[in-house]
Amino acid sequence: MNVQKLGLVFFPAFDWAISPTHPEREERLLYTRDQIVEEGLLDMPAIREYKPKIAKIQDIERVHVGVPDIASLITNAHLVSAGGAIAAADAVMKKEVQRAFALVRPPGHHAMRIVHGTRGFCTINMEAIMIEYLRKSYGIGKVAIVDTDVHHGDGTQDIFYHDPNTLFISFHQDGRTLYPGTGFTNEMGSPNARGTTLNIPLPPGTTDRGLHEVLDHLIMPILGDFKPDIIINSAGQDNHYSDPLANMAITAQGYARLADTLKADIAVLEGGYSIEDALPYVNVGIVLAMAGMDYSKVIEPNIADCPSQSSSVTHYIKDVIKERQDMWGRKEKLQREAIMKHGEFWQTERSIYYDDEGINEQQKERVRICPHCSGYVIIETKARSSLHYKTAYIGMIPQKACPACLKAAYDVVHTAKKQGSYQHYMVQNKQEDRLEKL
């Protein structure tokens, strides 16, 4: 079979918007479409365009638990965007193409396991849905996600926080200066998965130079060490110097070279809101790089506006790289210490804000530090908005759960149900690939 280099699932969702003037509106990928079509990229023998599939609710519930249910919280656009990521995954797994890029919207990397609504423009997490689909359909084990959006991929981090088989690396503009205000170096995964969440907060003003230092000296060696079966790129484009929502200074060349170095098996679009000045060029650069073609001539018309990197930023980045390398080298030790310290359960409590509808969620989470599996998880959630008050008590059973964790998860949720202080009781049983309402 003739294997083409790049499968491109292009789905600009020209009839979907969060609201008419929202950054996530119909127009977002219009100029990108224009540039891609005008270049003739879709006619290149190295590139094959794919149509998105339509994701099933079961594909989504393999990752998310919607309260009261996921179907009522999403639109058809979400099914197609997730289906776009799935189509990209299928094209790669069936070896029709070497790698694939799902250039789709809506985005998803701020969507966490529990979903009450939309936060950071995201309702469901496209990459996570795709990864669990890959595991279910093709038996993929170790996965590395490299999130190159300017915002911390807090949703993806949340979803894989207890999973030692998923390495989540995110570089982003420092959470002290940007939404969602997380992604610090001390967020490293729960004890059983300590070290497989790796955040790289970068200072505002980071340029291609800083980014490629991080890539060459930190991310690539760690990927080499982790040896994933597959590399996924959460390919946000809002690190661009012209992006209105952030303060970084990456160019189309920087992004294309990133794609060229990373050689992700599958990339999925995330953010990027400089819709005229950045996206057309960044996307063409990424597509060319992923297709193994010459991207050296992809230069933004207003490249003169790109600032250069200050020496303080350069020094800061050097320090971050050093500290993160150091952590990665000590991660087994850190894990042993964390397991010793926490005993049978690791727990956390936090509030999560859904900016779109003004929902405040209080979440209590408990994961069993099991010596035989990654451990079952219990989440208690209470979400309040001006319109609703929704609560749920949820058990989550990993795909490779041990018999003890499997049983315990059900027991715990049943016991809670008897007490009856929540509206909904659910068990996400990944072993049986179903979400049960008790």
Next chain:
Amino acid sequence: MGFIPGKRGDNMFLGLDVGGTFTDGVVVADEKIVSMVKTPTTKENLLQCILTVVDKMVEDTGSKAFERIALSTTIVTNAIVEDNIDQVGLCIMPGPGMNLNDILPVAPYILSGYIDHRGREMAQPNKEEVLSACRHFSSCDVFVVSGKFAVRNPCFESAVTDWIQEQVSPMHISTGGKVSGSLNFLRRTNSAYYNGAVWRHFNAFATAVEEALKMRGIYSPVFVLKADGGTLPLSVARNYPVEAIFTGPAASTIGIMGMNDDAAVSGISLDIGGTTTDIALWQKGRPLLAKEGAAVDGHVTGVQGFRLKSVGIGGDSLVFWENHVLKVGPMRHGPAMAAGGPKPTVTDAMVAAGFIDFGDRVLAVKAMKLLALQGQSPEEMASQVVDKAVNGICQAIADLLDEQAAEPLYHVEEIIYETKFVLENIIGVGGGAAGLVPLVAKKLGISYTLPENGRVANAFGAAVARSTLDITLRADTAEGYYTVAELGIKNRLPRGKFSLQNAYELAEKHLAELAQRNGIFIGETQIIQSEEFNMVRGFTTVGKIMTCRLQVKPGVLQYGEEELY
């Protein structure tokens, strides 16, 4: 320019399709075929077979007063395949993006200056560079100018064209935006390149046709068929010869439309000829257009055509064994043995198996005997060959339907509420249709129709095809102007509110102007693409971007339509 039915007395339309092997001609009067001629194609000199057909028709009908003579020829395709094309000075303004250097048919001369996706002038072209390009291409008589996003702003292509004109006044300059008005710089550049490369050859042919007809005392206007099934007056086609590639399948598709009396069926048509079967998709009685243009010599172009698939199986396809595997086509070694040919063909199998009555049955059976394995009867062999041919065609139909279903869609609604293509009926035309179409229909479990005179659907299509034109209007209300690429215009938008409806009306007006200029009757028009986006900057709507592509609907001439102004 105009001609009025009845004035010449006979209301006769002459259509002619030059195929790879045979040239067919028909004369249609009052929707009926009154003359039909077939002659071998004289590949070295196409004019010869064209004139043979015309002469026979004059003899047949006793008239020289045809309302119109429409030609579907392989003149352009042959010129390209045989490399009978001119050296072209290809000048491009690619701006930032993909590196096209090794992708275009010939090495381009790269000029600076470029337009961005909104049609804004980001860097000016440089006259000195254009002059060096002229020196670089000093041996070229034909130039091509193509700029990225020229369809959003034709000014740079025009300026460079003027400079070249001023400096070297070449015989011809093709510009990308005028040859194709759609986005896709690569395709426009390739289209314009081939347009320029075949320009001289085509014009010599056009002149020869006109002179030969004049010498015979035939003064009917000559039209040329395009790949989209429309016709262009020869005088207009002289500047757009690339439009005349792959017209054969388009001619027969229009012919089917005419023979099918506009029955609103959905399904496929099969034009089964000597060596190929052309498959088209039909929805509610109309053939579907291809999303993208045709490829020429491995290079994609913007030349619009129908959604077609060709498979190398036809009546004269050679049947043979290769490494113990039975093969059907794609080559032809003369006619069927039943008709005195040298080797077994699909037609021989059809005759031997009793599906059709043609030529000498004894010879057809002999052909099958030649092929049959030990212990296999000629009838068994014949049915094996027929199965093989039918399966090959069915596979190609399945592939075409898969391609149609895989066509990317960019709206949520289109994907969620997508309707599957429904196969209801097969319309079969061409020499091999009578035998094979019933078998294909049976295998697919659907009905079929075989129009009378389906053998000459191609020439019939040429005879009755309407003239077509299309333009692309794009309005950017934030920038305050609109462009029509095919006309090379960029105008300010009228003051006040401008809606998509206004854009349609403006497009209608420009299409009518162009039609008048080209001497084309403008009947029914159709919008083949339209979109509208709100532009929001900083939470306020600052304007709209609208695109509409309007076309004189291809199809069959209606009575009186040939009446021009």
